[in-house]
Amino acid sequence: MRLLVVEDDPELGRRLTERLRAADFAVELATSRSEAEDWPDVGRMGAVILDLGLPDGSGLDLLRHWRDRRLETPILILTARGSWQDKVEGLNAGADDFVVKPVRFEELLARLNALFRRQQGTRATTIAAGDLALDPVARTATLAGAPLALSRQEFRLLHLFLRRAGQVLSQTDILDDLYALDDEREPNTVEVLVGRLRRKIGRTRITTLRGHGYRFDK
Amino acid sequence: MRWPVPGSLRLRFLLAVSLWVLLGIGAIWFSAVRIFSHHVEQSYHEELEVHVRELGGLTEIAPDGRIVLSRPLSDPRYAEPLSGFYWQVTAEGRAPLRSASMTRGRLDESIAHSPEILHRLNSGPTGPAITYGYTRKGPAGEDIHFVISTDQSELDRLINSFTRDLTAWLAALAALLLATGFAIISFGLRPLDRLARAFARLRHGETEELEGRYPAEIAPLAADLNAYIRQNEAMIARARVQAGNLAHCLRTPLAIITDEAERLAQHDDSRAAGAVLLDQAGAMEQQIEYQLARARSGAGRKPSGRGVVLPDVVLPILRAMERLHPGKRFTLVSGSDQRAVLPLDPVDYTEVLSILLDNAGKWARSEVTISIDQPHAGGCTVAIADDGPGIPEAQIPQAFAVGTRFDPEVAGSGLGLAIARDLCDAMGAELTLANGAGGLVARLHYPSTSGE
Numbered sequence: 001m002r003l004l005v006v007e008d009d010p011e012l013g014r015r016l017t018e019r020l021r022a023a024d025f026a027v028e029l030a031t032s033r034s035e036a037e038d039w040p041d042v043g044r045m046g047a048v049i050l051d052l053g054l055p056d057g058s059g060l061d062l063l064r065h066w067r068d069r070r071l072e073t074p075i076l077i078l079t080a081r082g083s084w085q086d087k088v089e090g091l092n093a094g095a096d097d098f099v100v101k102p103v104r105f106e107e108l109l110a111r112l113n114a115l116f117r118r119q120q121g122t123r124a125t126t127i128a129a130g131d132l133a134l135d136p137v138a139r140t141a142t143l144a145g146a147p148l149a150l151s152r153q154e155f156r157l158l159h160l161f162l163r164r165a166g167q168v169l170s171q172t173d174i175l176d177d178l179y180a181l182d183d184e185r186e187p188n189t190v191e192v193l194v195g196r197l198r199r200k201i202g203r204t205r206i207t208t209l210r211g212h213g214y215r216f217d218k
Numbered sequence: 219m220r221w222p223v224p225g226s227l228r229l230r231f232l233l234a235v236s237l238w239v240l241l242g243i244g245a246i247w248f249s250a251v252r253i254f255s256h257h258v259e260q261s262y263h264e265e266l267e268v269h270v271r272e273l274g275g276l277t278e279i280a281p282d283g284r285i286v287l288s289r290p291l292s293d294p295r296y297a298e299p300l301s302g303f304y305w306q307v308t309a310e311g312r313a314p315l316r317s318a319s320m321t322r323g324r325l326d327e328s329i330a331h332s333p334e335i336l337h338r339l340n341s342g343p344t345g346p347a348i349t350y351g352y353t354r355k356g357p358a359g360e361d362i363h364f365v366i367s368t369d370q371s372e373l374d375r376l377i378n379s380f381t382r383d384l385t386a387w388l389a390a391l392a393a394l395l396l397a398t399g400f401a402i403i404s405f406g407l408r409p410l411d412r413l414a415r416a417f418a419r420l421r422h423g424e425t426e427e428l429e430g431r432y433p434a435e436i437a438p439l440a441a442d443l444n445a446y447i448r449q450n451e452a453m454i455a456r457a458r459v460q461a462g463n464l465a466h467c468l469r470t471p472l473a474i475i476t477d478e479a480e481r482l483a484q485h486d487d488s489r490a491a492g493a494v495l496l497d498q499a500g501a502m503e504q505q506i507e508y509q510l511a512r513a514r515s516g517a518g519r520k521p522s523g524r525g526v527v528l529p530d531v532v533l534p535i536l537r538a539m540e541r542l543h544p545g546k547r548f549t550l551v552s553g554s555d556q557r558a559v560l561p562l563d564p565v566d567y568t569e570v571l572s573i574l575l576d577n578a579g580k581w582a583r584s585e586v587t588i589s590i591d592q593p594h595a596g597g598c599t600v601a602i603a604d605d606g607p608g609i610p611e612a613q614i615p616q617a618f619a620v621g622t623r624f625d626p627e628v629a630g631s632g633l634g635l636a637i638a639r640d641l642c643d644a645m646g647a648e649l650t651l652a653n654g655a656g657g658l659v660a661r662l663h664y665p666s667t668s669g670e
Contacts, residue, residue, distance in 0.1 A: 009470050015477045053466050080469035081462055082507060083514055084535075084572035085565050091538035098542065102473035102503060104496075105480055118544050
């Protein structure tokens with residue numbers, strides 16, 4: 001899943017990006033308000049982690065700007081401003097959660113996962129489809145109760161399919177979710193990954209739509 | 219017109235004006251009565267003197283030796299029985315002649331003992347009387363005594379009637395002067411009344427500064443106060459910005475330290491060092507949060523500026539809480555449709571309410587109810603109830619201690635209630651926790667300030 005981190009402190013930005021990547025997210029980093037505002041596909045991000053104190057403007061204004069343009073991506077504010085006035089203002093401006101620095105990484109991760117679950121309209125940690133179940137927090141997947149051995153990329157792909165079950169996902173959609181923009185992308189990566197996943201979860205679950213992409217059937 | 223209260227400028231003016239009017243009118247009354255009485259007495263006496271002369275002029279001795287008048291006296295009152303106007307002419311060896319009005323008694327002739335007209339107060343046929351008299355030699359060289367007498371009550375009646383009329387008119391004039399005096403005071407003090415009302419609105423947090431235009435004498439006072447208010451507001455705003463900047467300066471490096479500590483704690487050879495760093499970073503974070511919350515506080519009570527408007531201030535907090543605690547229902551129950559304005563700092567009040575609602579949201583199973591009781595005379599109680607597990611009674615006092623966390627699994631710093639209690643103390647509000655029917659109930663009570 002792709003995340004956009006908007007953080008002006010270079011050291012903190014680097015560390016956050018590193019740890020989120022280690023937790024299997026594809027992370028993009030914007031270091032200013034203008035860079036974040038010009039980001040081409042914020043709408044297709046899994047979530048945005050937004051700092052409020054940016055050098056060229058307020059993160060709160062950026063948040064309002066996005067929400068005014070009907071951007072529905074979950075946004076988590078991660079800021080040093082810890083007053084309740086800031087929190088109330090941030091949440092009312094359209095943030096989905098508000099976390100004050102410093103935060104333990106596990107807590108940040110738990111809050112992000114809670115955001116994803118909330119967006120899918122479920123409060124359960126596990127996403128299930130038929131006898132297939134995936135727990136993004138525990139990073140485990142089971143088929144008919146038996147644990148599945150998935151590589152990191154396979155897990156992320158399955159997570160994406162489960163989140164958007166029934167929808168047609170193009171190769172670009174899949175690549176965007178799995179890789180950050182500056183990562184190297186092989187054109188046949190998706191085909192290879194889908195093939196590997198089919199072998200592990202069953203051939204019939206993922207339908208190929210020629211010229212359109214793939215669809216995970218519920 | 220407003221009723222004057224003890225110690226007020228209005229009462230002072232009213233007393234001064236009343237005294238001024240009463241002294242003035244009293245002096246007019248006294249001198250007018252004196253002058254009039256004197257004048258009336260004088261003309262009265264002159265008239266009697268004329269009458270006694272006329273009596274002398276009209277008196278004749280008839281050929282048979284009787285005393286007769288050539289014609290009646292010109293004043294008809296001497297002819298009416300007991301009219302109070304009497305005359306008498308006596309001469310030795312002759313029958314006395316008396317006025318027709320004198321149907322009884324006689325006049326004392328001793329006043330008429332010299333050719334010069336004399337007068338004194340005597341007792342007459344109908345009470346005390348002013349008596350004039352003189353003597354003249356008769357044809358036989360005998361003394362003829364002429365006496366004219368008028369009841370003193372007649373003069374008194376004249377003077378009393380005048381005094382009564384004068385008193386009535388002067389009383390009316392005094393009432394008119396007092397009424398106009400009071401009206402002038404009211405008119406003159408109206409700017410001060412407006413100032414007092416503007417102060418009250420300011421004190422109750424309904425306005426942000428002293429509103430209205432005032433006369434030249436008090437305009438500088440209002441302007442200075444407004445300048446002071448703005449300065450004060452700016453100082454608090456600056457303190458908050460500085461607190462925010464300080465938070466940013468401290469928390470960003472602390473976030474990096476925490477991250478480094480977490481990384482260290484993941485490796486066997488640096489686990490202990492990482493744990494120590496994490497502990498210390500946690501302690502630092504707690505101190506930063508606590509001290510910054512205190513630095514942000516506007517010292518609670520609002521000396522000026524717009525205060526807390528209930529229930530308006532609650533609504534954005536509830537919307538924020540619904541986002542922060544999805545799946546939990548936040549319900550507002552207001553005891554009245556009316557708005558209440560509390561003279562408190564809205565930022566501090568928001569902080570306290572948010573802490574209480576966030577706590578309730580964390581512990582509630584499904585529902586948090588915030589109820590505002592009927593606001594009365596500036597006072598108000600807000601109760602926040604959750605349907606969570608509550609706190610054992612014995613542990614309630616500890617809940618307000620810095621760093622108390624009842625469940626380490628529930629996110630939080632353990633500072634919320636300590637900060638809320640500090641802010642409440644500064645605001646003059648009372649914060650209590652109690653186990654209610656369904657869970658914990660936090661009550662934020664702000665007493666009425668109308669008595670101040």
